[in-house]
Amino acid sequence: MYYDLDSLSTYWENTLMQGLNMRTVTNILIVLFFSVVVVGCAAKHPPKTELSNAKLALAQAETAEAQKYAAKLVESAKRKLALAQKLMKEGAYEAAKREAEEAYVDAKAALAKSESLKTKKEVEALKNEIRIINEEFTTIEEVPDEK
DSSP states (O other): OOOOHHHHHHHHHHHHHHHOOHHHHHHHHHHHHHHHHHHHHHHHSOOHHHHHHHHHHHHHHHHTTHHHHOHHHHHHHHHHHHHHHHHHHHTOHHHHHHHHHHHHHHHHHHHHHHHHHHHHHHHHHHHHHHHHHHHHHHHHHHSOOOO
16 A cells, blocks of 8 residues: 555645644643653562662661550551562562552651650650659758757
Protein backbone atom coordinates (compact mmCIF):
# COMPACT_ATOMS: atom_id res chain seq x y z
CA MET A 1 0.00 0.00 0.00
CA TYR A 2 1.43 3.35 -1.01
CA TYR A 3 0.51 6.66 0.57
CA ASP A 4 1.24 10.00 -0.90
CA LEU A 5 2.89 12.12 1.80
CA ASP A 6 1.32 15.29 0.47
CA SER A 7 -2.17 13.85 0.64
CA LEU A 8 -1.54 12.48 4.16
CA SER A 9 -0.22 15.84 5.25
CA THR A 10 -3.26 17.57 3.79
CA TYR A 11 -5.55 15.04 5.45
CA TRP A 12 -3.99 15.62 8.88
CA GLU A 13 -3.97 19.37 8.45
CA ASN A 14 -7.66 19.36 7.57
CA THR A 15 -8.48 17.00 10.44
CA LEU A 16 -6.54 19.05 12.94
CA MET A 17 -8.05 22.30 11.75
CA GLN A 18 -11.52 20.88 12.34
CA GLY A 19 -11.08 20.22 16.05
CA LEU A 20 -7.58 20.56 17.39
CA ASN A 21 -4.64 22.68 16.45
CA MET A 22 -1.11 21.30 16.18
CA ARG A 23 0.02 22.86 19.46
CA THR A 24 -2.77 21.11 21.38
CA VAL A 25 -1.94 17.77 19.79
CA THR A 26 1.75 18.26 20.59
CA ASN A 27 0.94 19.11 24.21
CA ILE A 28 -1.27 16.05 24.53
CA LEU A 29 1.46 13.82 23.11
CA ILE A 30 4.05 15.32 25.47
CA VAL A 31 1.81 14.76 28.49
CA LEU A 32 1.12 11.17 27.42
CA PHE A 33 4.81 10.50 26.89
CA PHE A 34 5.82 11.80 30.31
CA SER A 35 2.93 9.98 31.97
CA VAL A 36 4.11 6.70 30.50
CA VAL A 37 7.70 7.43 31.54
CA VAL A 38 6.73 8.35 35.11
CA VAL A 39 4.48 5.33 35.58
CA GLY A 40 7.03 3.03 33.98
CA CYS A 41 9.89 4.30 36.12
CA ALA A 42 7.91 4.25 39.34
CA ALA A 43 7.15 0.56 39.05
CA LYS A 44 10.62 -0.57 37.96
CA HIS A 45 12.82 0.58 40.84
CA PRO A 46 12.92 -1.12 44.23
CA PRO A 47 12.03 1.23 47.10
CA LYS A 48 15.42 0.92 48.80
CA THR A 49 15.34 4.43 50.25
CA GLU A 50 11.90 3.93 51.77
CA LEU A 51 12.95 0.60 53.28
CA SER A 52 16.13 2.12 54.73
CA ASN A 53 14.18 5.02 56.20
CA ALA A 54 11.66 2.64 57.78
CA LYS A 55 14.42 0.45 59.25
CA LEU A 56 16.21 3.48 60.69
CA ALA A 57 13.01 4.89 62.19
CA LEU A 58 12.20 1.51 63.74
CA ALA A 59 15.71 1.25 65.21
CA GLN A 60 15.34 4.74 66.68
CA ALA A 61 11.99 3.79 68.20
CA GLU A 62 13.43 0.63 69.73
CA THR A 63 16.41 2.55 71.13
CA ALA A 64 13.98 4.98 72.77
CA GLU A 65 12.15 2.06 74.43
CA ALA A 66 9.07 2.67 72.31
CA GLN A 67 8.09 -0.99 72.77
CA LYS A 68 7.41 -0.15 76.42
CA TYR A 69 5.32 2.96 75.70
CA ALA A 70 3.83 2.36 72.23
CA ALA A 71 3.88 -1.39 71.68
CA LYS A 72 1.04 -1.45 69.13
CA LEU A 73 2.72 1.12 66.91
CA VAL A 74 6.07 -0.67 67.08
CA GLU A 75 4.46 -4.00 66.21
CA SER A 76 2.56 -2.38 63.35
CA ALA A 77 5.78 -0.85 62.00
CA LYS A 78 7.58 -4.22 62.23
CA ARG A 79 4.73 -6.01 60.48
CA LYS A 80 4.56 -3.44 57.67
CA LEU A 81 8.33 -3.43 57.23
CA ALA A 82 8.38 -7.23 56.94
CA LEU A 83 5.57 -7.07 54.39
CA ALA A 84 7.41 -4.37 52.43
CA GLN A 85 10.53 -6.54 52.29
CA LYS A 86 8.48 -9.52 51.12
CA LEU A 87 6.73 -7.46 48.44
CA MET A 88 10.05 -6.07 47.23
CA LYS A 89 11.44 -9.59 46.81
CA GLU A 90 8.33 -10.46 44.80
CA GLY A 91 8.84 -7.44 42.56
CA ALA A 92 5.74 -5.56 43.73
CA TYR A 93 7.70 -2.35 44.15
CA GLU A 94 4.80 0.08 44.34
CA ALA A 95 3.08 -1.92 47.10
CA ALA A 96 6.43 -2.39 48.87
CA LYS A 97 7.04 1.35 48.75
CA ARG A 98 3.62 2.06 50.25
CA GLU A 99 4.13 -0.46 53.08
CA ALA A 100 7.63 0.86 53.81
CA GLU A 101 6.29 4.41 54.01
CA GLU A 102 3.55 3.28 56.38
CA ALA A 103 6.11 1.42 58.51
CA TYR A 104 8.17 4.61 58.67
CA VAL A 105 5.16 6.64 59.82
CA ASP A 106 4.24 4.05 62.47
CA ALA A 107 7.81 3.91 63.77
CA LYS A 108 8.06 7.70 63.95
CA ALA A 109 4.68 7.85 65.72
CA ALA A 110 5.88 5.23 68.21
CA LEU A 111 9.04 7.24 68.82
CA ALA A 112 7.06 10.46 69.34
CA LYS A 113 4.57 8.77 71.66
CA SER A 114 7.39 7.15 73.63
CA GLU A 115 9.26 10.42 74.04
CA SER A 116 6.05 12.21 74.99
CA LEU A 117 5.14 9.66 77.65
CA LYS A 118 8.70 9.64 79.02
CA THR A 119 8.65 13.42 79.26
CA LYS A 120 5.26 13.32 80.96
CA LYS A 121 6.65 10.84 83.49
CA GLU A 122 9.66 13.06 84.13
CA VAL A 123 7.41 16.10 84.63
CA GLU A 124 5.30 14.16 87.13
CA ALA A 125 8.45 13.11 89.01
CA LEU A 126 9.67 16.71 89.12
CA LYS A 127 6.27 17.89 90.36
CA ASN A 128 6.43 15.27 93.09
CA GLU A 129 9.92 16.42 94.10
CA ILE A 130 8.74 20.04 94.22
CA ARG A 131 5.77 19.02 96.37
CA ILE A 132 8.09 17.19 98.79
CA ILE A 133 10.47 20.16 98.99
CA ASN A 134 7.55 22.52 99.63
CA GLU A 135 6.32 20.26 102.44
CA GLU A 136 9.80 20.23 103.98
CA PHE A 137 9.99 24.03 103.89
CA THR A 138 6.54 24.29 105.42
CA THR A 139 7.62 21.94 108.21
CA ILE A 140 10.80 23.97 108.83
CA GLU A 141 8.83 27.22 109.01
CA GLU A 142 6.39 25.74 111.52
CA VAL A 143 9.12 24.72 113.99
CA PRO A 144 9.39 27.47 116.65
CA ASP A 145 12.72 28.97 117.61
CA GLU A 146 14.21 27.41 120.73
CA LYS A 147 15.67 30.62 122.16
